[in-house]
Amino acid sequence: MTNFLLETSDLAVVVGAGQGIGLGLVEKLLASQPRLTIVGTYRDPNRAQGLFDLKERYVERLVLQQADPCDETDVAELASLVGKQDKRLHLLINSVGYLHDDQRGPEKSLKDIDVEHLQKYFLVNAIVTPLLAKHFLGLFRHKDLSCFVSLSAKVGSITDNSLGGWYGYRASKSALNMFLKNISIELTRRGCKTIVLSIHPGTTKTELSKPFISKSTKLQLHEPIEAATNILSVIQGRAITDGGEFYSWNGEKLPW
Numbered sequence: 001m002t003n004f005l006l007e008t009s010d011l012a013v014v015v016g017a018g019q020g021i022g023l024g025l026v027e028k029l030l031a032s033q034p035r036l037t038i039v040g041t042y043r044d045p046n047r048a049q050g051l052f053d054l055k056e057r058y059v060e061r062l063v064l065q066q067a068d069p070c071d072e073t074d075v076a077e078l079a080s081l082v083g084k085q086d087k088r089l090h091l092l093i094n095s096v097g098y099l100h101d102d103q104r105g106p107e108k109s110l111k112d113i114d115v116e117h118l119q120k121y122f123l124v125n126a127i128v129t130p131l132l133a134k135h136f137l138g139l140f141r142h143k144d145l146s147c148f149v150s151l152s153a154k155v156g157s158i159t160d161n162s163l164g165g166w167y168g169y170r171a172s173k174s175a176l177n178m179f180l181k182n183i184s185i186e187l188t189r190r191g192c193k194t195i196v197l198s199i200h201p202g203t204t205k206t207e208l209s210k211p212f213i214s215k216s217t218k219l220q221l222h223e224p225i226e227a228a229t230n231i232l233s234v235i236q237g238r239a240i241t242d243g244g245e246f247y248s249w250n251g252e253k254l255p256w
């Protein structure tokens with residue numbers, strides 16, 4: 001097989017499936033890929049009701065695991081659980097991301113720079129991905145084509161940055177892109193037939209984007225399930241030579 005196909009995939013992992021696009025990805029994969037088993041992670045059961053509802057409908061094919069993706073012990077336990085599924089891992093999508101919390105939002109100017117906040121951006125948006133790659137590498141060492149995907153953001157493109165601002169979010173997504181390029185090179189060198197992709201999901205109506213979407217926005221807005229459909233279309237049919245690249249939700253290549 002020279003192209004990655006969701007239809008022939010056995011096992012997928014969606015990290016950050018408790019809400020937003022990650023939840024949409026689990027829902028779309030369950031509904032469209034009847035042979036696929038999915039492991040979905042969440043942090044807080046109080047924010048993952050949609051995922052628990054899906055578990056009631058897909059008892060056999062959905063495995064849930066509580067895990068904090070920033071905690072290496074949790075990531076190692078997750079990889080161990082996935083390894084015990086007795087199926088080949090064909091797809092991993094990291095849908096974790098951070099833009100604002102109750103107290104803080106993205107920096108508007110240099111006066112807003114705060115060391116602890118920048119560290120949080122880099123931990124959640126960038127460092128989680130190489131941590132996942134470290135612990136899942138062994139599970140991608142098989143003869144089939146597989147995909148390792150992280151959701152990035154167009155604002156992480158250095159070439160595309162004409163507005164400035166959002167220092168931590170932009171820079172951490174740029175760092176994520178560099179991590180993904182490196183992971184792509186290392187997985188290939190280590191004999192994995194894994195296509196590593198950085199994907200911008202498009203502006204999507206989730207908790208992450210809510211404070212920044214005005215009623216008058218000219219941006220094209222997506223529901224999480226639409227974003228999931230678009231992301232899966234970008235993944236579907238990819239060849240190993242498409243790996244180590246940055247794609248937009250409509251399949252166009254984005255500049256780094």
Ligand SMILES: NC(=O)c1ccc[n+]([C@@H]2O[C@H](COP(=O)([O-])OP(=O)(O)OC[C@H]3O[C@@H](n4cnc5c(N)ncnc54)[C@H](OP(=O)(O)O)[C@@H]3O)[C@@H](O)[C@H]2O)c1
Nearest residue numbers: 016018020021043095096097151153203204206207208209
């Ligand atoms: N929405 C957009 O318009 C948009 C645009 C461009 C890129 N993206 C990217 O798409 C991805 C998915 O975002 P989304 O829109 O679906 O956002 P979301 O609904 O807010 O979901 C964010 C995910 O990240 C997890 N997360 C947030 N803060 C975390 C932390 N401190 N530690 C560990 N996990 C944390 C959340 O876990 P909990 O549920 O446990 O909080 C959740 O699983 C992100 O990488 C985001 O940067 C989104």
